[in-house]
Amino acid sequence: MKASAPATVKLFGEHAVVYGRLSLAVAVDLYAQAEVTEIESGIELVLEDLAKRQSFTGRQLLGLYESFMSRKSIADYLASNSGLGLLPFATMLAVIYAEYGIEGKRIRLSSQIPMQKGFGSSAAIATAIATALLAGGEKDRGIIEAARTSEIVMHKSEGAGKIDIPTSYFGGFVSYSQKEGARRLDISTNLNLIAIDTGPKKSTAETVGHVAELYQQDKKGVEQIFDKIEGCTKRGIKSLEEGNVAEVGRLMYENQEYLARLGVSSEGLDKAIAIAKEKGSPGAKLSGGGGGGMAIAINSANLKTALESAGFKCQELKVSFKGAKNLLSS
Numbered sequence: 001m002k003a004s005a006p007a008t009v010k011l012f013g014e015h016a017v018v019y020g021r022l023s024l025a026v027a028v029d030l031y032a033q034a035e036v037t038e039i040e041s042g043i044e045l046v047l048e049d050l051a052k053r054q055s056f057t058g059r060q061l062l063g064l065y066e067s068f069m070s071r072k073s074i075a076d077y078l079a080s081n082s083g084l085g086l087l088p089f090a091t092m093l094a095v096i097y098a099e100y101g102i103e104g105k106r107i108r109l110s111s112q113i114p115m116q117k118g119f120g121s122s123a124a125i126a127t128a129i130a131t132a133l134l135a136g137g138e139k140d141r142g143i144i145e146a147a148r149t150s151e152i153v154m155h156k157s158e159g160a161g162k163i164d165i166p167t168s169y170f171g172g173f174v175s176y177s178q179k180e181g182a183r184r185l186d187i188s189t190n191l192n193l194i195a196i197d198t199g200p201k202k203s204t205a206e207t208v209g210h211v212a213e214l215y216q217q218d219k220k221g222v223e224q225i226f227d228k229i230e231g232c233t234k235r236g237i238k239s240l241e242e243g244n245v246a247e248v249g250r251l252m253y254e255n256q257e258y259l260a261r262l263g264v265s266s267e268g269l270d271k272a273i274a275i276a277k278e279k280g281s282p283g284a285k286l287s288g289g290g291g292g293g294m295a296i297a298i299n300s301a302n303l304k305t306a307l308e309s310a311g312f313k314c315q316e317l318k319v320s321f322k323g324a325k326n327l328l329s330s
Contacts, residue, residue, distance in 0.1 A: 249283025
């Protein structure tokens with residue numbers, strides 16, 4: 001069985017989503033692939049791009065599962081199992097082994113998704129593995145929750161993967177809020193995007209912490225910004241449903257202004273977004289935690305050339321509408 005899972009980028013709602021507001025992500029056409037073949041026992045994981053290989057016995061996986069399920073915190077779990085390599089993926093395999101009885105599998109992984117660049121690379125890999133192992137015998141929710149186990153350990157957060165995993169699994173556009181959870185949206189509008197690497201970024205934990213400090217200092221003012229960001233998300237979804245790309249872009253610029261007010265933009269992000277506006281891009285903004293890192297822009301004539309001339313690395317992208325669920329092959 002082979003499964004391919006797409007990368008994801010954030011379109012609207014960063015940071016406000018942490019405080020209960022609506023956010024929107026989209027799957028894009030960079031992929032991680034997992035190919036599963038039969039072996040005698042246990043589970044073997046082969047990361048071809050990193051030239052890493054590790055085998056797990058059933059006893060190891062069961063012990064890891066028991067450790068994960070009885071954890072007092074992610075920090076304690078990581079400390080207790082620090083000697084085991086590839087721990088995020090191993091934890092997911094332990095859950096799949098213990099809860100679904102799946103073993104005797106070799107999983108070969110490869111990926112064209114840049115790592116640590118804001119494309120949800122680890123989420124796509126986890127989604128590809130879980131889909132290849134469980135598709136056909138498990139419902140969507142079971143596959144998503146198994147894959148999310150890896151993200152919880154990878155990012156040291158119980159809430160990790162709640163939007164990236166469903167977006168990679170279903171494809172297309174997925175909204176998320178604490179109240180509604182993840183929802184696959186019936187949107188067929190394609191977007192021709194450019195992902196722009198604007199340089200080194202602060203960790204998401206750092207930018208989230210910065211916003212939390214602002215929130216403590218001025219709760220009313222920051223809540224108002226969150227409300228305006230959510231307004232961009234809701235109107236962005238409506239505009240996508242209507243196929244109004246120009247309005248989607250305008251709302252991206254507006255969302256970026258609110259994120260800048262929260263202090264999560266950067267000199268590199270500001271410069272890239274200014275070039276996008278100058279070259280006629282309908283819209284551009286940071287994508288993810290901010291503080292540097294990736295920006296996304298709706299493509300326009302000569303935009304990629306202008307950005308590269310200014311020293312930025314760029315990747316042209318389109319929406320991946322199928323997702324891992326519909327990219328299975330045997």
